[in-house]
Amino acid sequence: MKILVAVKRVIDYAVKVRVKPNKSGVETSNVKMSMNPFCEIALEEALRIRESGAAKEVVAVTVGPAQCADTLRTALAMGADRAVHVDAGAAPVLPLSVAKILRALVQVEQPGLLILGKQAIDDDCNQTGQMVAGLLKWPQGTFASKVVLDKEKQVATVEREVDGGLETLCLDLPAVITTDLRLNQPRYATLPNIMKAKSKVIKKVTPEELNVEIKSDLEVVQVTEPPKRKAGVIISSVDELIDKLKNEVVSCNILNCK
Amino acid sequence: MQRFSAVRRVAAFLQNRSRQRASFSTSLLFDDTQKQFKESVYQFAQETIAPHAATIDATNSFPKDVNLWKLMGDFNLHGITAPEEYGGLGIGYLYHCIAMEEISRASGSVGLSYGAHSNLCINQLVRHGSSAQKQKYLPKLISGEHVGALAMSEPNAGSDVVSMKCKADRVDGGYVMNGNKMWCTNGPVAQTLVVYAKTDVSAGSKGITAFIIEKGMPGFSTAQKLDKLGMRGSDTCELVFENCFVPEENILGAVGKGVYVMMSGLDLERLVLAAGPLGLMQACLDAVIPYVRQREQFGHPIGEFQFIQGKLADMYTSLQSSRAFVYSVARDCDNGKIDRKDCAGVILLAAEKATQVALQAIQCLGGNGYVNEYPAGRLLRDAKLFEIGAGTSEIRRMIIGRELFKQD
Numbered sequence: 135m136k137i138l139v140a141v142k143r144v145i146d147y148a149v150k151v152r153v154k155p156n157k158s159g160v161e162t163s164n165v166k167m168s169m170n171p172f173c174e175i176a177l178e179e180a181l182r183i184r185e186s187g188a189a190k191e192v193v194a195v196t197v198g199p200a201q202c203a204d205t206l207r208t209a210l211a212m213g214a215d216r217a218v219h220v221d222a223g224a225a226p227v228l229p230l231s232v233a234k235i236l237r238a239l240v241q242v243e244q245p246g247l248l249i250l251g252k253q254a255i256d257d258d259c260n261q262t263g264q265m266v267a268g269l270l271k272w273p274q275g276t277f278a279s280k281v282v283l284d285k286e287k288q289v290a291t292v293e294r295e296v297d298g299g300l301e302t303l304c305l306d307l308p309a310v311i312t313t314d315l316r317l318n319q320p321r322y323a324t325l326p327n328i329m330k331a332k333s334k335v336i337k338k339v340t341p342e343e344l345n346v347e348i349k350s351d352l353e354v355v356q357v358t359e360p361p362k363r364k365a366g367v368i369i370s371s372v373d374e375l376i377d378k379l380k381n382e383v384v385s386c387n388i389l390n391c392k
Numbered sequence: 393m394q395r396f397s398a399v400r401r402v403a404a405f406l407q408n409r410s411r412q413r414a415s416f417s418t419s420l421l422f423d424d425t426q427k428q429f430k431e432s433v434y435q436f437a438q439e440t441i442a443p444h445a446a447t448i449d450a451t452n453s454f455p456k457d458v459n460l461w462k463l464m465g466d467f468n469l470h471g472i473t474a475p476e477e478y479g480g481l482g483i484g485y486l487y488h489c490i491a492m493e494e495i496s497r498a499s500g501s502v503g504l505s506y507g508a509h510s511n512l513c514i515n516q517l518v519r520h521g522s523s524a525q526k527q528k529y530l531p532k533l534i535s536g537e538h539v540g541a542l543a544m545s546e547p548n549a550g551s552d553v554v555s556m557k558c559k560a561d562r563v564d565g566g567y568v569m570n571g572n573k574m575w576c577t578n579g580p581v582a583q584t585l586v587v588y589a590k591t592d593v594s595a596g597s598k599g600i601t602a603f604i605i606e607k608g609m610p611g612f613s614t615a616q617k618l619d620k621l622g623m624r625g626s627d628t629c630e631l632v633f634e635n636c637f638v639p640e641e642n643i644l645g646a647v648g649k650g651v652y653v654m655m656s657g658l659d660l661e662r663l664v665l666a667a668g669p670l671g672l673m674q675a676c677l678d679a680v681i682p683y684v685r686q687r688e689q690f691g692h693p694i695g696e697f698q699f700i701q702g703k704l705a706d707m708y709t710s711l712q713s714s715r716a717f718v719y720s721v722a723r724d725c726d727n728g729k730i731d732r733k734d735c736a737g738v739i740l741l742a743a744e745k746a747t748q749v750a751l752q753a754i755q756c757l758g759g760n761g762y763v764n765e766y767p768a769g770r771l772l773r774d775a776k777l778f779e780i781g782a783g784t785s786e787i788r789r790m791i792i793g794r795e796l797f798k799q800d
Contacts (some may be wrong), residue, residue: 204424211428323432325468325481328425 135189135246135285135307137180139214140236141173141196143205144256157356160256169205172251174212176313178320179281180249181213188283189246191215195239197232199224203336210331211323217336218243222348229257231341231348233265238344240270245308247290252277252312263312273305277314421719422490430490436467437498445499448625449770452617460502461509465536469495470510474518478530484726485660489667489718496671497678500774501625503668504781508577508626509533511664513540516586516657517604520645525604529584541582543573543631544654550575551787553588554597554651558633560589566639567591569603569611573631575781579614580627583607587631588650600650604642611636622773659735662782663725666718666739669746669778673711676753676771680707683757694756703752710745717741733795740788743778750775 145151146166154161169177180192194209195218196202206217220235227235240248248270253260267274275281275292279300282291288307293300295314305311323331341348369375422430440463444455454460464470472488474480481487488511496503514533517526517540532538549556558571569589579585585605592599605612615630645653684695684704694700721734750772754761761768779785 207424207428211432322436322467323428325429325432325472325483325487328428328432329481329483332425 136191136193136243137183137189137247137249138236138240138243138245139173139177139180139192139194139209140232140248140250140262141177141194141205141209142170142251142254143167143196143198143202144170144254147171147255153357153359157358159354159357167201167204169208170251170254170256172253172255172313172315174251174320175315175317176249176251176311177209177212177214178318179278179311179313180247181321182318183247183281183283184213186283188285193218193243193245195220195236197222197227197235206336207331208323210334210336211328212321213327214334216334219336219338220341220344221338222341225350227348228350228352229259229261230265231346231350232262233269234346235341235344235348236262236266237269238346239339240266240308242344246288247283247307248272248310250310250312252314263310267310270308270310272308272310273303274310274312275303275305276312278311279314279316281311281317421716426486426490429487430494433467433469433491433494434497437494440498441495441502442498445502446767446770448499448501450624450764452619452624453627454502454505454625459536461536461539463536464495464506465534469506470514470536471530471534472510473515474530474534475526478526479534480514480518480530484722485663486719486722486726488664489670489722492664492667493671493674496668497675498671499625500668500672500675500771500777501623503671504623504665504774504777505539505578505626507661507665507668508542509540509582511661512542512577512657513582513584513586515660515664516542516602516644516653517584519657520602520653521604522641524641525644529604533584538583539578539581540584540586541576541578542586542657543576543579544588545575546572547574547630551784553654554600556588556590556600558587558589559593560591560601560603560638562591563637566637566642567601567603569605569633569636569638571633573633575618575628576614576631577626577628577781579629579631580617585631586644587633588654589633591647591650595648597651598648600654601647602644602650602653603638604644605636605638606642609636609638621776622770623777624773656730658783659730659732660725662735662739662788663718663722665778665782666714666742669739669742669775670711670715670718672746672771672775672778673707673714673742673749675767676749677704677707677711679767679771680704680753680756683760687758700756703756707749707752710749714738714742714745733792736783736788736791739778739782740785740792743775744785746775746778747772 146168149166152161183189184192192214193216194206194214196205197220203219206219210217250263263276264274275294277294278292279295280293290305290307290309292303292305292311448454468481469491471480472483472491475482492503492507495506517529533540544553546556546558558573560567560569587603587605588600590599591601611634613632615632618628684700685693687694718738721738754768754772757766757768760766
């Protein structure tokens with residue numbers, strides 16, 4: 135079985151993000167970029183499944199401009215067997231377009247499993263995995279915190295973190311899984327693997343070759359920083375609290391707070 | 393090898409506690425693979441070593457609950473210049489310098505011990521050991537199961553190392569060693585040590601032979617750990633030899649040829665150790681840049697004042713210029729062009745710059761720089777070592793001047 139892992143190149147999680155002066159977006163030039171942390175977890179899970187013998191090949195794929203090849207090199211250094219780079223130009227590609235591209239790739243590669251991170255830390259969309267599953271009409275197990283594959287029965291048992299606790303799903307393969315924080319701890323790319331990765335293949339494809347039209351129906355109008363938190367006030371007595379509630383708080387759903 | 397805190401990393405991000413660091417363009421110095429390696433070691437060192445740095449300094453010892461030697465060995469860091477057949481990577485001095493820089497950035501003490509183990513001991517065995525010796529000692533040293541060290545200096549023979557008094561007298565089957573060695577990094581914990589002694593006291597420098605000593609050899613003991621100004625935790629001690637029998641097969645290189653082993657080893661030692669002060673300078677900037685953005689006086693972040701910006705500029709150019717020199721010489725050495733004055737030059741420059749950069753780092757942090765809760769003080773104390781160990785700055789100057797005088 136082949137596993138396809140979709141990874142995204144995002145601003146490194148440790149970078150202090152700044153908004154561009156013209157408010158059109160965040161500053162990305164000269165800013166450190168890395169693989170999305172949830173994508174690392176997805177890749178790690180794919181590698182573990184391959185190491186357990188349930189899969190033969192792990193293929194990493196990314197959608198983005200030329201620099202995204204770095205992310206694929208990291209994936210190869212972590213242990214992916216080969217990679218596919220869908221060069222869609224410099225403009226950001228929205229989840230639905232990514233989902234359509236992944237659908238096209240799935241039809242080419244025919245994997246038994248498509249694993250993605252649950253969301254990217256730059257846009258926090260949490261959409262791509264669900265959309266691909268919908269387009270492919272495949273079962274989906276999102277926010278996975280545990281994945282167990284049964285090779286014989288071709289079934290994946292996925293434990294999901296949901297608001298009420300943990301939900302266990304049984305998915306017939308092929309399926310889409312998106313990974314959550316506690317699923318695993320990704321491995322480092324060790325030096326021998328970094329050296330081995332140099333000889334692994336990164337295949338370049340364009341959306342046109344996959345017959346996917348990328349169109350964006352969303353226009354980013356403005357990006358601003360969230361308003362700075364105002365300092366709180368320490369209240370000295372219950373009377374003072376009541377006074378403030380009556381006079382200073384215009385609308386507040388205190389009674390509805392969970 | 394599993395990264396134990398990746399989950400915490402993402403959680404930390406989500407809580408908006410970002411680990412600040414300053415990263416500078418090194419596009420001309422490294423190719424993509426080297427950049428990947430640097431990034432990888434950086435992550436490893438920051439997650440595995442950096443959290444222990446302050447405690448290592450405060451307690452003057454490596455952490456007891458984690459085995460840093462083994463962890464670094466698992467990450468293939470010890471045998472970067474050693475052949476693959478013994479578990480090494482055999483990819484040369486540039487990569488070794490990158491590893492040394494990133495480990496020192498996380499902790500100067502760990503970096504120094506790492507350098508002594510992987511270069512002074514392991515690399516000397518690689519360069520001069522017989523097949524039998526390499527087979528016997530390298531695998532465990534490279535895996536991190538054993539720790540390596542090297543001893544040449546003595547209480548009365550530092551810069552004038554050739555005047556060493558430790559002697560090895562010929563006996564049946566080997567030699568009997570008597571004498572003391574001083575300032576041996578990793579001495580207290582090493583299982584395998586490269587030790588230089590005089591097999592012919594009357595022959596001066598031509599009477600020196602290199603030996604491989606094993607911990608536990610009768611007659612070999614270590615005296616108390618030294619209480620140092622900096623590089624605390626990088627255990628250093630005096631070695632004592634009292635009628636220590638060393639078998640014939642433990643001679644490293646040839647009898648009487650020890651000075652060649654020693655001096656040629658020193659060239660590469662200086663190159664690799666020069667990456668230590670690079671890491672320390674980078675650590676200074678990692679601490680200073682976020683601080684001057686946050687700290688406000690007179691209604692402004694102090695980083696907006698010209699005096700502070702001047703200091704930042706000086707620190708930055710010191711680091712980048714030293715880095716350019718070190719890595720270009722590393723590249724030359726990988727290509728077989730080992731130039732004695734360049735090897736001395738890189739550590740001469742990097743070490744002196746690092747001390748100055750650390751002083752400026754303390755100054756930028758002001759009163760906080762003077763407090764041990766902040767790393768600046770430790771960075772200064774650690775940096776100073778590099779002006780002394782592996783040949784003092786004075787010796788380095790002498791070497792370079794002498795080489796230039798000889799050359800036509």
